[in-house]
Structure formats: structure tokens, C-alpha cells
Amino acid sequence: MHIAARGVGDLSRVIAGCAGATVAVIGFLEVGGATPAPAAGLIVAGLALLIYAVRGGRKRSAIWGVTVALIAAAAVASGSALFLGGITVVTVLAALVYRLDAPPPPPAPPGPAAEPRLRPDFAETLWQSMNEAVMVLDANYRVIDVNRRWRELTGYDTVAEAPAPPLPGAGGDWLLPRADGTTVPVLATVATIADEAGAPRGYVATYVDIAERKRAEEALSRHADELERGNAQLASALAFKNDLTSMLTHDMAQPISSIASLAELLCADWGDLPDDIRLELARKVDKNTRRLVKMMNDLQLLFRLDTGAVTARRVPVPLREVAEAATRVTGGADQVKITIDDGLSALADRGHLIAVVENLLKNALAHGAAPVEVRADREGPETVLLEVRDSGPGIPDDLLPNLFGRFIRGAGLGLFIARHLVEANGGSLRYEHAKPRGARLLITLETAPRAPGETPSPTLP
Template sequence: MQTADADGAGAAPARRRGLPAALVLAGAVLAGGLTVTVLVGVRSAGQPGGTDTADRALVVALGACALLLAVLVLELALGRRRAELRVERAVAELRRAEAAARRDAALLRAVLESISDGVGVVDAEGRFLVHNRAARDLLGGRADSDDPSSWQQHYDMWRPGGREPFPLAEMPLVRALAGESTDDVDVLVRAPDGTERLLSVSGRPLDATAGQAGAVAVFRDVSVERARTAQLASTLADLARSERRWRASFDSSLVGRVHRSPDGGLLRANDVALQLYGYDRQELAGLTAEQLLHPDDAPLVVEGMRRALSGVSGGFRARLRLRRREGGFRTVDSSAALIRDEDGNPEYFATQLVDVEEAVAAERELREQRDLYSQLLEALSDLGEAVTLTRDGVIEYANDAMCRLTGRSLEELRRLARSVDLLVPEDREVWLAERVTAPAHVPRQTRLLAADGTVVPVEAVSIALPSAGGRLRVAVCRDLSERVRAADELAASVARLEASNAELSAANQFKDDVVAMLSHDLRQPLTSAIGFCELVVDEWDGLPDEARRDLVARAARSGHWVNDLLEDVLTMARLDRGELGRDARAVDLEVAVEDAVVRLGASGAEVDSSGVPDVAVRVDPAQLQQVLANLLGNALKYGAAPVTVTARHHGTTVAVDVIDSGPGVPPAFEPHLFERFTRASGSARDQKGTGLGLWIARTLAEANGGSLAYRRASGRGARFTLTLPAVDRRGSGPALPERPPRTEVEPGRTGAPQQG
């Protein structure tokens, strides 16, 4: 804005008398982009129409106006700035509030998503605004439905029990939309997989004045809770029924039942117990155990209660005598158990009282009768008769004679499950069967099994007592040990006599066999020797030297034959008496076989011993020669040349095989091959021998720790295998002796018994 002077001319500066001709006041205020400019021009006094005073006043006035205007303009600019700052602060506050609201909304949503209760919020039209995760899970994971009329079918909602659809009008959320509050309404929801959940639903309307009309529903799964509640109710009902039954059984029991506190105070007692004591409940409650029991029985009860309370036992049993109100005592069997609470603290003693007065009287009478019977039975015991009295097969009484016979006390006999268990096991069933079939009063022999395992033969009779209906039986036993012992001794004497007769018969047979053998087998060589000698004597002068030597040689061979027979018999006798010694040592088997072949006078064509390796055996050398001579002689006499001798080393033994080329041993004779005085029939009948050779060979082999066996050779011939202990040439055992020089043996003389 610009102000002109009075003349309308431009504002040109002028001065008069030291004052400016015109005063120009210009102010510029910048506030929020607004610029105001004031220009005032005043004519000075020197100009036409002006005075000094007027000029000064006008200047002052104009200055004041300008100053006021400047202040106003400045205030206006500052107010606008303050307004702008307030707007900026309000916008920032609004943004902070929006951020806080968003955080609160996120927190609220997180809380809703994390709680286990389902929450659903709808607007006034039934459209869902909020449905947390728990709500979706409890409703079967179905999508939200904004149509309230479809909620029953969409969410498959039923009344509890699942037989009636849940009415739409009664749904808590629908009722909340109508402005009604509901609490804990049970609704059954079926999930798509068929799972059923019982939900407890509460509904509330939303306050429309708060900015949102609608309703909210909170629901939780109460299936387990309701099941537990139902189970608890059932359990309580069962407990109530059990208590009623217990009360009924306690009050109507046919035996006395009493409950007392741990200190002995009466808690309850049924009518039967009151009848046994003879007191009413009030009187009984004021009496102690000492006042209610026989003086001898009260300490038993006190001690039993003490042991139970200290945990040593759970209760006690005793036969007690109750002191009755009218005087006297009544006998009862008492069983008391200490009942403890769930923490193990004693609650009360539960006691049962069974009236046994009549049973005690009957037992007393029976005891008196039994004492009488015992005296009678003991009289039989003095006569040596063992007596038992059984009831249904169980021993009730036995006299001293039976106790001595079985080695058991009366109490031990009573503890047997059955009286028949006194018999040896194999006689029990026979005894029971014969007791039914055998005539009564007929003694039968059997055997008792004493406690120490001794078997006692007895003669027993068992009689049923007619007055007891067959349940009672009396058995009388008589010990037959002496009689059986005498019979056994007689039988043993007969057996010894028969054995002696058998030995005598065998000795006679042996003597006959020896005599027969000697008479047959010795006569022939002696006759030949005598004949040859007589012929030489009678024809000495007319016989040439060669014939004389031949006859003398034949007589010598016959003599050696007799010597071999005698050696076999003497060896047999020494073996029978065990007098044949043994000097076992390391023997070179190859040398021993060669010596045996040389002693037999056999040629290399007759006996082939090249298969015997350089091995050593532990044996008596002389006895080995006798065994080899018998085997080789047998092979040449009863078999046929050539005879092969081989040997093989098997670990700790050496097996020597002697194989001939003859017909072999007849199969029928094989079982008797190593018996004494046996020779095969047929071609061997006319051969010389005693029938002792193989028996002697096997006996000598076994005496030296070996064996001798026979088996038929492959193809043809007989194979005898001699097995002897081997000697390790590498250092174990004594060193082998040096091989002796070869010596010629007179033809026909073996130096060992010939095989027979």
C-alpha cells in the first residue's frame, strides 16, 4: 500500500529549517510470506500551507500509527506461525495415536489368536468382524458365514446329545444381536471329519454408542470337562451306593463287627456284636478292652494293636473270651485289621467276631473221645502194631509205633496232604485201587517211605468205620523188615550158591576143555616125535645120514609143537591169575616185524613187511613178539600166502595190519573169533593149535594199552589190526635200542606159541 501527498504529486524529499520537507516512513513486515509497505509524505512548513507545529504533530502521529501498524502486522505473523506449529503438533500426535492404535490392534489380535477360548464378533447385520484361530478350530475349520440363518447347518450345530438341531433363535450370538446376554450355553458342534465337540458359549451385545453395533460370543471346549463331571457324578453315585451297601452289610452281617479308634474307643458296632457282649451301644462305648475280655486275653489284644500301629503288621487274629454282662465268658474268633487313610495315618480298627462257643464245646468233647482212643491205640503200639486214624484220607491220629515206623512225629504225619503219601510212589495207586477191589480185613503187603528215605516193607489192613459213613478209616501196619531181611538173606545165599555153582561149572568146563585139548593136541605131536625117534633107533644102521637128519628134525619140530602148545596154556593160566608182568619200552616196529618173520621161518615170498615204516611203539618186546607170531602164524596157517604187513601212524597210536590172501573168517564164526578154545570149522578143523592164540593176542594187546580187531579185507582174505601206543622219535620217551644183529632160527621153530 502506498500513500500520496495532498497535492497528488510524487513523494520527493524536501527540507525546511533543518527538518525534512517530507517525512517518509516505510515499514516492511514479513510474516508467512506477507509483505506490507507504508509510505507517508508530509509537506514541510516552508511549503505552502504548512506549519512547523503541525508538521511535528503529524510526524508523531504518523510514527505512532506506523509503529502500531508494524506491531499489529508482527503479531499477526507470529499468530499464524503459532497456529501452524499447533497444526504440526496435532498431526504428529494423530500419527502417534494411529501407530499406538495399530500396535494395540496387533496386540489384541495376537492375544485373540493365542487364547484357547474361541472369540467371534459380528456387526449388526451378522457379518463376522473377528474370528480367532481357536474359534475356527473349535468350529471345525470352516469358513466364516455372514448369513445368521445358515449358521446351524453351516457349522453343524446340535443340542447336547446330537439328536436335535440347535434352534437359530436360541443361539447365543443371535440372542446377543437382539440385545440379550447369555452365559454358558452348551452347543454340540460336529467337525467335517465327524469329530464332536461340546462347546460352552456366552454372548454379549456390543455397545452401539461406543462406535460399533453388533455382538460378541466367547466359547470353549468343555467335552473333557463334561465327561469328567459325568464320571465324577457316576463315581459319587457309586460311592454312595457302595456306602449304603457297606452300611447294610455291616449292620446285617451274621458275625459281630466292631470299629474302634486307634486308642480303643468304640466307633460303631452291629447288633450281633452287641448280642455277643450283652451290652447296648452306650454301655459298650464306656468299657475298655480289659473290662470286656478275659484277663489272659486282654494283653494279646493290646499287643496286637501296638504292633499294627507301629507298622509291624496290618492287624492280628486271636481266639478271645468275651466277658458278658450277665457273667461268664463267650469264646469268639477275632480278626482285626488296621484301616489307614490315604496318607497312611491310622483311622480305625475293623474287627470281626465269630461265635465259636459251640465249636469249642464240640472240640472239647472230641478231644476227650480222642484221648480215650489214644489210650486204646497206645496199647496196640506196645504190641508193635502201627495204627493210623484218617478222615477223608488225611491222618488225624497215629500211635507211637507208626511214628517210629515212619520216622515222623504225629504233627508231621498230620501235615501230610494224604495218608497214602506215606507209601513209596509206585505203590500208592495200587494201594488205592486194591482198597476198593480187595476184600475187607485182608492184609496186603506194601512199602512205607520213612522220613530219612528208608523203604520199610509192611503188611497193612485198612478198615472203614461204618458209623462215620466211610470218611473215617483205621489202618493197622506190621513191620515186615525182619521177615524181608531174612528172605533177602536167603535169596542172597541162594544167589551166591548159584554163582558158585556157575563158577564151578565153568571151571569144570574149562578143565574139560583143557584136558580135551591136551589129550587131542598133545597126543599127535608126541606120537609123531616118539615114532620118529623109534624109527631112527630101530633103523639107525641102515639109514643114510640124510634120512637120519630128516627124522631127527621131524622129531624136533614135533617137540617144538608140544612146547608151543604148553606155552599157550601156561600164558593163559598166567593171564587168568594176573601174574603176567609187563616191561613196556620203546620198540622199533620195523625190526620187531622182521624178527617175527625170521622166527616163523617164513620167506619173503610168504610175508611182505616192506609196508612197515620206521616207527616206534611202547610195548613189552617179548609180548609184542608173541602177538606178531600168533597173527602171522594164523595168516599162514588158516589163510594163504602172500601175507602183507603194513603200519600207519595216527597221532598217538600206530596201527599194524596183517592181511592174508585166504578165504577169510566165516561170518558165523566172527562173533567167537577171540574166545578161548574156539577154532573155525571146515578147512581149519585139521590145523594144529589150541584155540587160544587170538584170545592171548588180544589180551596182551589190551594189557599194553592197545587193541586187536578183525575185519574182512577188501576183496578176499582176513585183516587183523593191532593198535599200540606210539613213541615220539623227536625226544619224548626213552631212546630206542640199537637194532640187534640178525640171527637165523631153525626152520620150523617159531620161538613163540603157534596160533590155534
């Protein structure tokens, strides 16, 4: 609608201009006639139409046109001598009207030359000053150019040496190869440069050095691991404290209480007690004292095991001698049967192995039933198996998961210490049910070389 109205306006101005020019020409042709006044009116009217057409039909132009027409008519009516002067006045005034009423020229629209452009030297400076390493590739993924930061990061000097970047869409954390054979962790991104049809015309690979971030992450991870180990050690120390408190409260309280009662009885009634009763009470005090000393020694060994202060000096140890020494300590020689070849030896610390067998025998005599048997034989070319077996009901299944734990109510520290001492000597300790009944505690150790003349003992079932 706006375009149609504008076209009609332009057409009306063209018609007015043509009409004005025609009327003005007719007026000039009639100047020499008998009636100059009508000719002058035609000229004035034609000029008014011309001014209106030229000035776009504005009201101010129409007022100036009427004014020009009146002045021209007055000049023509004054006589033919003033006719040329009137025409001149009309022309000058028309030009003045056009000049005064002319709108200011519209500003020229900005062309392509007015758009800001980067100078080539400035663009090169910006490209080389980037903190990110940048690589430009063509549509065939061949390297075209790299910036200064890329050369610094990789150590390569020429484009021909540049390693291929990750494929588009395969960026992220990336190890960028360096000229010295090492790698540097980077955050890699690859952007595709498409042409007007959307086909790739090139690629831009950008690398951000994240070595500092990686070092910070590794340091944080190490710190977290240290905290976790510290928490585990703290939890273990707390569990040890609780177990130790439980042991001191229950296992050690009984012999201390018994010693205190017996000593009080002896002191109070020494003169009234017969000699045999005094001897029996003194033996009970001695037995409980020895039991208490054994617990203290076990605690001392436990502390050393927890701190890793126990070291094994492994030498070939005859297993029969170890079993006999442990049996004498337990005082159960009449209840223990030893079935071990004289020449069979194991690589172990002699004192450790005696303590292990002693603890196993005490456990068998206290919680199992006689007869108790100690047996040993080669289990293979490099190992020997030592067994302590009793004829009791065996260990209940509900106790097996914690059988070799630090504190088992009523069992003291024997099995826990035995397991750790065996492991300190490169062996292992396990439990099996005996058939038809009983408990089997089996020790596996590295065997010593077979002695000359040694004959294999019966194979353990």
C-alpha cells in the same frame, strides 16, 4: 394169623372180666332181698368169670373158680350171719388162686446198659501196645494221632512231624521216612472209615516193619547169585576140561607120536642109516619137540589167563621192531613184508605184543598164502591200528563165530591167546575179509605220543 388170634383171646378175656364184674355187683345188690341164695350164686359166678379173665382163661384157674363158687354157696345157704364170712373166704381164696397160679415174670430183655464196653483206659492201653505202627487221619487226610510203635519206628515225637502216608489203595511195600533221614521198609495199608452215608469220615494207616524180611530176601538173592556164579564157573571149568582133553588128544598127540617113531627108527637103525638121513630124522625130531614145547608154553599161558594172573606192563613199544622180532621167530622172513613207520609206537607190553604178532603170522602162514604183510598206522588221535594180512582164501564164514575161541581144531591156542593178550593191554582184536581175497586180522591199541620227526605212514585201507 398169630397176632389176630391173640387179639381175639384178649378181647374175650376183657368181655369175661366185664361180665364177671357186672354179675358180682348185681349179686351184691341183691343180698338184702328176699332171696339171698340167687344173689350169692350171682356173686360166685361173677368172681369165677373175674378169676378166669385175670388168669388168662387157664384150666387151673377155672377149677379154682368153681371151688370158690361152691364154698361161697355153702356159706350163703348156712344163713345170713355167715354171709360176710363166705364173702371173705371167697376173696381170700381168689387172691390165693391168683398168687398160686401166677406165672413167673419173664426175664427183662438186655438193654443197652448190659452190652460190654471197653473202658477208655483199657482202649488206650490196647492202642499203645500194638506191634504195628498206626496213624489215624481225618477226612481231609490230616494226621490226628499216632501210637507208640509209630514213634519208635520213625523216630518222630510229635504228630506235626509225621510224614504223609500212602494214598488209599496205594499201599504195599513202602519206604517210611525216618527222622534221621533214612528210610525203613514197611508193608503199608490204608483203610477208609466211612460214615452212615458211605462218605469217608477218616482213615487209618497201618505200617508193618519188614526190614528183617527184606534183609532175608537180599541175603537169599546174594546166595542165589553166588550159586549162579559158582555154576557158571563150574560150567566154564567143565568146558575147559573138555577142550583141554580134546587138544591133548588131537593137537599134542601128533608131535608126540612123530617124535616117538623117529626116535625108535634112529635107535634101531642108527648104524645102517647114512649121515644125511640121520640128520634129517634128527631135525624132524627137533621140529616136533619145539612144536610140543610151544604147545606146553601156550597151555601154561592159558592157565595164567584163566586165573587172571597175566598183567601187562605197558610202555611205548616201536611197532616195526615188534613185527621184525615176530618174523624172525616164525622163520618166514622171506614171506613177510613189513610196512610200518620207524617212529610209530603203541602203549603195550613188549613181550605180549611180540607173542600176539607171532601167533597171527603163524596162523597166516599156516592157513593163508604168501605174501603176508604186516602194516600199521594211526587210526585216530589216540589209537593205532596194526594189521596182519595174507593172500589166501580167507577164513570160512562158518568158523567166524568161534574164531577167537579157546580151542579151534587145527589152530591150537594161537588166536585165543592173542585176543586175551591184546585185551590185557587195553586193546581189541577183530577179523575182516581182505579184498579181493585173503584174511585181515586187525589189532587196535592205544597209541604212544608221536616221536619228534615222525612222518605219518600211508593210511590203511
